[in-house]
Amino acid sequence: MTREDLTPADGQRDSIHEQASQWFFRLRERPGDPGLLAQFERWKGDDPAKEACYLELLLLWDELERLAPDSDKRAPPAVERAGPPAATRTGHRRGLAALLSLAMLCLLAWLLPARYWLPAADYATGVGETRVVELADGSRLHLNGRSAVTVDFDSAERRLRLLYGEAFFEVARDAARPFRVAARDTTTEAIGTAFNIRITDGRVDTTLTEGRVRVHLPDRAPQPLHAGQRLSWTGDHSVRVSDGPGHYLPAWKQGLLALDRQPLAEVVELLNRHYRPMIRVVDPALWQTPVSGTLPLDDLPTLLAMLERSLAVRHSAIGEQLLLLHR
Amino acid sequence: MSTNFYQRALLASDLTGDDDGAGSASEAQQVPSLDALYQQHRPALLSHLQRMVKDPHIAEELLHDTFIRLSRMPALSSIRQPKSFLLKVASNLALDHLRQCQRQPDSGGEEELAEQASSEPGQLDLLLQERRQRRLREAIDQLPPRARETLLLVRYRELTLREAAQELGISQTMVEKHLKNALQKCRAVLQSDMQ
Known part of the structure; x- marks a missing residue:
C-alpha cells in the first residue's frame, strides 16, 4: 500500500487513536493529577472524534480483562469477584467456570434474603443484625451479622450447622448428648464449653473460649483444642493452630473486629456483615494489604477514618449503597 | 439507619477531603464526579440492566460492578457524552452474567448457544x-x-x-x-x- 492509497481521513483517525492511547497511559499513571487532566481536556477540546477514540480505548482495556489467563491474574476472593468475571470458553478452564458459578452463588446469597435460598435455616441474621438465642438444652447461640444456623437435637446428639457467617456457642453441659457444630467440611464437637466459629471465603476458624473441643476434619485425626486456641482450616486442606488470649471472648460480641495481619479483602468481607452501604475494594493492589488492630463494627465514619489513617486507603461513596476503597 | 450511616460517611469524606494535601485533594475531586455520573445515569443504566437480566437484585449488583469498573478508568469526568459508553460497560457485565447463567447447567457450548440465538434477543449480543x-x-x-x-x-x-x-x-x-x-x-x- 502506498501513501497515496491512504485517505487523509484514515491517517488522521489513526493518529488520533495513537494520541488517545498515549493520553490513556499517562492518565492511568497519574490519575489524580489535575494539571495532566487539564492538558488532556485541552487536547480533547470539542472534538467528538477524539472523545470517541479515548472511550473506545477505555472499552478495549476493560474488555481485555475478560481474557485474563488464570495464571496471570491475582485471585481475589469470590465475593469481591462476584461481579466482573473473566471466564473463557475453553474446556480446560471448566474449573474456573465452576469457581465463577460458585462466585455467582455467593453473589446470589448476598442479594437474596436468606429465606429464599437456604436449606431452612432455623436462625438467621441480616447485615448489621446480631442475635442471641436460648436453645432447648439451655445452650446459648450468639449469631453475628449475616449468619445462619440450623439446629437439630435428638436424644443421642445435639447437632447444629453453621451455614454461613459466624456464631459463638455457649454449650450447656450434657455428657450424654455431644454438642456438634458442622461448618463446611469441619465438625467441632464439645461437651460443656464455649467456642466461636467463623466461615469466610477461604477458611473456617474455630476458637475455643473455655472447656475443650475436638475438631473433626476430613481425612485427619480429630484435633483437640485448649481454651484460647484457634484452629484455621483453609480450602487447600491445611490446618493451623495458634494460641490466642487465655480467655477468649469474640470481639464481635463487643461490636469490634479484632484483626491480626488479615488481608484487606477478607476484612471487607467481615465488615460487610455489619455495614450498609456495601464496601468494595476496587484497587487490586490493596487486596492483600495486611490489616492489624481493632475496627468498630457499628460506626462507619470512625471505621473509614481509621482505614484512611492507618492504611492510606481512601473511600468514595457511590450513591447510597456502595462504598469504594482505593488508594 | 443506613441513610444515617451514609450521611455520616459523606460528612467524614468531606472532612478528610478538607484537611488533605494538594495532591490528594484532586483525587477527592475525581470522586464526586463519579458519584455525579451515578446520580445522573443510575435510572437509565438500571432499567437497561433489568431488561437484560430480568432481575432487579442482580441488575442492582451489576450496576455496582459497573461503577467499580468505571472507578478504575481515568479522566471520565472530562467526557461530555458518557451515556452510551456507560451503557456499553454495563451491558458487557450483564452479558458476562448471562453467560455464567447459561454455563451453570454445564451446557454444550457454542452450538447450543447458536441454537438459542433465534429464541432470545440477548443471545445475539452474547x-x-x-x-x-x-x-x-x-x-x-x-x-x-x-x-x-x-x-x-x-x-x-x-x-x-x-x-x-x-x-x-x-x-x-x-x-x-x-x-x-x-x-x-x-x-x-x-x-x-x-x-
Whole structure:
C-alpha cells in the first residue's frame, strides 16, 4: 500500500487513536493529577472524534480483562469477584467456570434474603443484625451479622450447622448428648464449653473460649483444642493452630473486629456483615494489604477514618449503597 | 439507619477531603464526579440492566460492578457524552452474567448457544461479544512476545508503567511503546472483523 492509497481521513483517525492511547497511559499513571487532566481536556477540546477514540480505548482495556489467563491474574476472593468475571470458553478452564458459578452463588446469597435460598435455616441474621438465642438444652447461640444456623437435637446428639457467617456457642453441659457444630467440611464437637466459629471465603476458624473441643476434619485425626486456641482450616486442606488470649471472648460480641495481619479483602468481607452501604475494594493492589488492630463494627465514619489513617486507603461513596476503597 | 450511616460517611469524606494535601485533594475531586455520573445515569443504566437480566437484585449488583469498573478508568469526568459508553460497560457485565447463567447447567457450548440465538434477543449480543473476545484473544496470541508479556503484566496485574518497566528491565518509554503497539493490533483486529 502506498501513501497515496491512504485517505487523509484514515491517517488522521489513526493518529488520533495513537494520541488517545498515549493520553490513556499517562492518565492511568497519574490519575489524580489535575494539571495532566487539564492538558488532556485541552487536547480533547470539542472534538467528538477524539472523545470517541479515548472511550473506545477505555472499552478495549476493560474488555481485555475478560481474557485474563488464570495464571496471570491475582485471585481475589469470590465475593469481591462476584461481579466482573473473566471466564473463557475453553474446556480446560471448566474449573474456573465452576469457581465463577460458585462466585455467582455467593453473589446470589448476598442479594437474596436468606429465606429464599437456604436449606431452612432455623436462625438467621441480616447485615448489621446480631442475635442471641436460648436453645432447648439451655445452650446459648450468639449469631453475628449475616449468619445462619440450623439446629437439630435428638436424644443421642445435639447437632447444629453453621451455614454461613459466624456464631459463638455457649454449650450447656450434657455428657450424654455431644454438642456438634458442622461448618463446611469441619465438625467441632464439645461437651460443656464455649467456642466461636467463623466461615469466610477461604477458611473456617474455630476458637475455643473455655472447656475443650475436638475438631473433626476430613481425612485427619480429630484435633483437640485448649481454651484460647484457634484452629484455621483453609480450602487447600491445611490446618493451623495458634494460641490466642487465655480467655477468649469474640470481639464481635463487643461490636469490634479484632484483626491480626488479615488481608484487606477478607476484612471487607467481615465488615460487610455489619455495614450498609456495601464496601468494595476496587484497587487490586490493596487486596492483600495486611490489616492489624481493632475496627468498630457499628460506626462507619470512625471505621473509614481509621482505614484512611492507618492504611492510606481512601473511600468514595457511590450513591447510597456502595462504598469504594482505593488508594 | 443506613441513610444515617451514609450521611455520616459523606460528612467524614468531606472532612478528610478538607484537611488533605494538594495532591490528594484532586483525587477527592475525581470522586464526586463519579458519584455525579451515578446520580445522573443510575435510572437509565438500571432499567437497561433489568431488561437484560430480568432481575432487579442482580441488575442492582451489576450496576455496582459497573461503577467499580468505571472507578478504575481515568479522566471520565472530562467526557461530555458518557451515556452510551456507560451503557456499553454495563451491558458487557450483564452479558458476562448471562453467560455464567447459561454455563451453570454445564451446557454444550457454542452450538447450543447458536441454537438459542433465534429464541432470545440477548443471545445475539452474547454471540457478538464472544466473537469479539475470540478475536481479541487471537490478536494477543499473535503479538510479539515482549509486547504480549508487557500487556499481560500491566493489564492483569494492574501494574503501573513504572512498575512494569522495573519488572521487565526495560525503559518506561519502551513499555509504553509495547502497550500502544499491542492495543493498536487489538483494535485493528476488531475493526477488520466488523467489516
